[in-house]
Amino acid sequence: MEGSLIVVIFIVLIALAFDFINGFHDAANAIATVVSTRVLKPHHAVMMAAFFNCIAGFFISVKVATTIGTGIINPAIIDNILIVAALGGAIIWNLLTWWMGLPSSSSHALIGGLIGAGIMKAGTDILVWKGIIKTSVFIVISPTLGLILGLLMMVLVMNITHGRTIRVGGANLIFRRLQLVSAAIYSTSHGMNDAQKTMGIIAIVLFSNGYLGETFHIPFWVEVICYLVIAAGTMSGGWRIVKTMGTKITKLEPVGGFCAETAAATAIIGASLAGIPVSTTHTITGAIMGVGATRRLSAVRWGVAGDIIWAWILTIPVSALLSMAIYLLCTSFS
DSSP states (O other), rough: OOOOOOHHHHHHHHHHHHOOOOOOOSHHHHHHHHHHHTTOOOHHHHHHHHHHGGGGGOOSSSHHHHHHHHHSOGGGGOOHHHHHHHHHHHHHHHHHHHHTTTTOOOHHHHHHHHHHHHHHHHHHGGBOOHHHHHHHHHHHHHHHHHHHHHHHHHOOOOHHHTTTTOOHHHHHHHHHHHHHHHHHHHHHHHHHHHHHHHHHHHHHHHHTTSSSTTTTTOOOOHHHHHHHHHHHHHHHHOOHHHHHHIIIIIIHHHHHHHHHHHHHHHHHHOOOOOOOOOOHHHHHHHHHHHHHTTTTTGGOOOOHHHHHHHHHHHHHHHHHHHHHHHHHHHHHOO
């Protein structure tokens, strides 16, 4: 029997609220480098990031959304209360870390929420370990890959420009222009991966309530609305986290911003093509650290980096605990 349409619409709206919060929480990922290097003013940067977040859907399939929809917990046991609890846990963690100015992962908050609510309903047997392990491994791989690529990219650029008669002012002008390109590519990669998480959740809701037929898939209208909502969230900005990403980790010049964005975008696009829901936050943060480390290790404020890493470690377990509490609360009143 098909679930109540009003209930389904309500849960879809909660999912879109998460999508919007994901956008403004992760706006820092897309704009921090281009704002901190003063290539763009903040309001111009968020508009550009929102636009390229939105058009990401034209360049990629929905593999990441399918992983979220079927690769974390068994979709057969999913119901409306479970989804509300999972989204609630993820939203609370996102808002908490935003308030603290910590760039945590919206993706892992959602995964933690699904795991916690799923365990509360049916125990650990419903967990899809293949998908969870793949995602968990990339908690380490994505920032490490971002760091390595950022460092290598910066070293490559320094070697190319070494000995050339390019004045500092001229170099800054060149890389300010190049950073517009790299920021656009990074924003597109962010939309490719992050908007798809909400698509997967909405598709789960529709499927479990009988609105998708017998085969799980991502309807086109779900793709469109998720890209639009995450773009709207990005336009609202996440200024607390922008400050952390753009100035507190290391000081960035236009060349560093270009290298960090290009390195992070390369890693995220590769993961998106493979259908792996990675943290765009982890990847760009690692790339910024890698760029800073090319000057000297002390150029990276490792104390700030340590606080960020702790937020990464805690995201999945804390989101899971929050979703467990919400699930218990919801079931006690149902």
